[in-house]
Amino acid sequence: MKHIRNIGKYFIMLRKVFSNPPRGCDFREVLVKEIDDLILNSMGIVAFVSFFVGGVVSIQTALNLTNPILPKFLIGFATRQSIILEFSPTFLSIIMAGKVGSFITSSIGTMRVTEQIDALEVMGVNSLNYLIFPKIIALMLYPFIIAISMFLGVVGGWTAAVMGGFATTTDYIQGIQIDFIPYHIAYAFIKTCVFAFILATIPSFHGYYMRGGALEVGKASTTAFVWTSVTIIVLNYILTQMLLS
């Protein structure tokens, strides 16, 4: 019952997020700050994780190609498919639910605890729009991060394959070009845009409606991470069914 009520409350929140923007708000300034906090500050972890996961996928594939008949270019092919179809759009989003999601929940939750949200409301500012709308817009740049992740994942795979002596550069490049379906990129970016919206709104919901003190801010961050991850995984299933089958 509580979950159903929360789902309803979430959609009511979304309606308020897109209504009554503050009149004199310097949106550009707020947006730049959000892009810095949510996108640019995530580049390091995204690059690091993508490069090494790409490398691991490449090594795992190479180690499983024990049959000499199987061509070496499959290493590049498998790495490309794993990174583009699932790792970058979905699993990186779950990592981002931990990083960006916790940041959003704790920052909005702290504003709730310290009455900063009440202060906005008393001034007549639509606090939901002021706090959450710029986050949604900033996270529309999230596909840009995912594109970098895809590139670095494939580069990581190439580095591991060549440096580990599993395949040559020619084999690997042949692998990442073979049977390439451009629609897979579109599929990945459609998923990414949906996940970006989820990443901005579910943690905001848990931060905005939390009650209590510092301990509850921590609990809200954990709850937000769990629900964001669950939603991303369920939507990943639905979107894959809709877009690929």
Place this chain on the structure above:
Amino acid sequence: MIKVENLCKSFDGVEILKNISTCFDEGKTNLIIGSSGSGKTVFLKCMLGLYKPDSGIITFDGLTYSEADYESQMTLRTKIGMVFQGSALFDSMSVAGNVMFPLNMFSKMNKAEMKARVDQVLERVNLQDAQHKLPSQISGGMQKRVAIARSIVLNPKYLFCDEPNSGLDPKTSIMIDNLIQEITREYNITTVINSHDMNSVMEIGEKIILLKGGKKAWEGTNKEIFKTDNKAVTDFVYSSNLMKKVREVYRREN
């Protein structure tokens, strides 16, 4: 003038405010006092529109908040200043940024005019040297003064303060009290203060309302508080020996 009629508010079936009626006069510092849990903050938040009352009417110079349309409510909100218990300054903004925030949102001033207004208000609260600092870099008393500056920057008609001197040393408390009283008189605003600081009550309480168990137990001025034998007042105000002695001296001298 703010008029409150038959205000009731409950949470999860527990009645917090029980049929409160009163009015707060213009150009005066009105104090709401009472022990912790007596409903002071809920009362204040109902007046501010942060909580929706279960029943009752709150009117601001004839405008009933709950019956007003969205535009009128928003216009009214620009006339309200609020000083929160913990100051509620925006962490990511400097002192000047915090004070400029309402101007950015609601005024039609250009940047230079806003800057001039911020300088003027910060000078009024004696914080002109701290304008580039972040809230975390200044003391609690200074944070309260920034909150006061932010609340008066749009020339409000109504000023609400929730325990403005909690956590402050006696000297800073007196300074904050005096500042609020001076601002109230200077701008002729209706000021409502939640407090359980007896010094504030005696010094600036031009009208005092005592809440007990969510009900209005007593109403009067800081002069009348010495004369009354109301049990709720006696229990709350004269619970300390110091206050009992103050009353004895006052009664002897008058």
